[in-house]
Amino acid sequence: MKLEIRVPTTADPSAVFAYLSDFTTTTEWDPGSVETTRESGHGGVGTVYRNRSTFAGRTSELTYTVIERDEPRRIRLRGANETVTAIDTITVDASESPTVVHYEADFTFRGVAKLARPFLGRAFAKLRDDAERGLREALARLEK
Secondary structure, rough: OEEEEEEEEEEOHHHHHHHOOOOOHHHOOOOOOOEEEEEOOOOOOOEEEEEEEEOEEEEEEEEEEEEEEOOEEEEEEEEOOOOOEEEEEEEEEEEOOOOEEEEEEEEEEOOOHHHHHHOOHHHHHHHHHHHHHHHHHHHHHHHO
């Protein structure tokens, strides 16, 4: 399952990238994120974050690792636990005016969770809508 969000912003692209590439800020813009901590690294490739979040009424923890960082344009992280793998890509496209943030999360379910996939459509739509609203609000704060 894939979640995609595109949000325009007039905030400084470097500030946007700095803010979003620090994955601990997910608690400020991703309503499902309860807590995100940096476990190791300094933000570059190999940095590890631990994210605790709620989805469809359940709390889970994923360990995210930065797998690509192309500052100031793109960061990609791989999150995983026993039931899901997520690839999150955040792109800051300053070639457009205003700048556009493209957030994409691609989820692959494993084991028993794979069976629940057909029933998660509504929950994913809510997750997308809530994350888009949160991202818009966070970027608006950076515009000031």
